[in-house]
Amino acid sequence: MMMDLTKYLRKDKMPLIWCPGCGNGIILKAMLGAVDRIGLDQNKVTMVSGIGCSSRATGYVDFNTLHTTHGRALAFATGIKLANPELTVVVVTGDGDATAIGGNHFIHAARRNIDITVVLYNNWIYGMTGGQCSPTTPHGMRATTAKFGNPEGSFDISKLAIAAGASFVARGTVTNPVQMSRYIEQGILKKGFSLIEAFTPCPTSFGRHNKMGKPLDNLAWIKESVVGRKKAETMTEEELKGKLITGVLADVEKPEYCELYDRLIERSRAERGEPVLPERETISARAARAEGEEL
Numbered sequence: 001m002m003m004d005l006t007k008y009l010r011k012d013k014m015p016l017i018w019c020p021g022c023g024n025g026i027i028l029k030a031m032l033g034a035v036d037r038i039g040l041d042q043n044k045v046t047m048v049s050g051i052g053c054s055s056r057a058t059g060y061v062d063f064n065t066l067h068t069t070h071g072r073a074l075a076f077a078t079g080i081k082l083a084n085p086e087l088t089v090v091v092v093t094g095d096g097d098a099t100a101i102g103g104n105h106f107i108h109a110a111r112r113n114i115d116i117t118v119v120l121y122n123n124w125i126y127g128m129t130g131g132q133c134s135p136t137t138p139h140g141m142r143a144t145t146a147k148f149g150n151p152e153g154s155f156d157i158s159k160l161a162i163a164a165g166a167s168f169v170a171r172g173t174v175t176n177p178v179q180m181s182r183y184i185e186q187g188i189l190k191k192g193f194s195l196i197e198a199f200t201p202c203p204t205s206f207g208r209h210n211k212m213g214k215p216l217d218n219l220a221w222i223k224e225s226v227v228g229r230k231k232a233e234t235m236t237e238e239e240l241k242g243k244l245i246t247g248v249l250a251d252v253e254k255p256e257y258c259e260l261y262d263r264l265i266e267r268s269r270a271e272r273g274e275p276v277l278p279e280r281e282t283i284s285a286r287a288a289r290a291e292g293e294e295l
Helices: 024-038 054-059 073-083 095-101 103-112 157-164 177-189 203-209 215-225 257-271 283-294
Strands: 045-049 064-067 088-094 117-122 168-173 194-199 226-228 244-251
Touching: 024 054, 024 117, 024 177, 045 054, 045 073, 054 064, 054 088, 064 073, 073 088, 073 095, 073 103, 073 257, 088 095, 095 103, 095 117, 095 157, 103 157, 117 177, 157 168, 157 194, 157 244, 168 177, 177 194, 177 244, 203 215, 215 226
Parallel strands: 045 064, 045 088, 088 117, 117 194, 168 194, 226 244
Antiparallel strands: 168 244
16 A cells, blocks of 8 residues: 655655656655655654755654764764653765764764664765765775775675674665565664665766766666675675665664663662652554554
């Protein structure tokens, strides 16, 4: 059944400013679909963004929203989650915003395993601010700061999140939006730090600098560059060279930071002889209750 997602949009902010052929609108729809399927109260969803094309998303959605400074979305989101753990906090950010200017915030939010879902739009370039190389621009690809090809290696953002301690990491593309929406749903329901890395084309900057043709050609390049996790397990190292693996890459159970912090407070209060705080409701419990109410 087709979902009506317009209730989540600020229609007075339309039309969108994203360029023709950009995949950001597809990711936005995937996020809204995930929120709708879970049955979250949109008044209890907070979306936080930094700076960049991806971060314009907070202007279009009718949640609690915060558009912050460059690279600082996760720092703001951490404060929001600690102040009110009952909120579902989603960060929308780009490859440059999250892993260059905000790189340390990204690593340490994952290390703490705080219950935040990050939807990271990876278009391999700084699209909004001039088309410069980002930490994910592939070696040899061109940008305004690499006219003859990027001489540096690139970050594997998902591997970075796993190594830093995230409890859920998945990678999808705008060429398979249904799958990506399911990953976002899983990430929101997962207690702990979740990353959904979303590959999306930027025909205006990345595509133009690298002579990748029309927007459809950019999408075709993404499809050719990725391989599903299960198929990748059957391929040799040589066959996987230059490929990016999609799918759920990590899903582990770990203590969540807000809960650990609550226990710290409780121990402190107990030592002082003060009453214990009431237990806070989890996101998963709230989603399960909403599903039961629909039935």
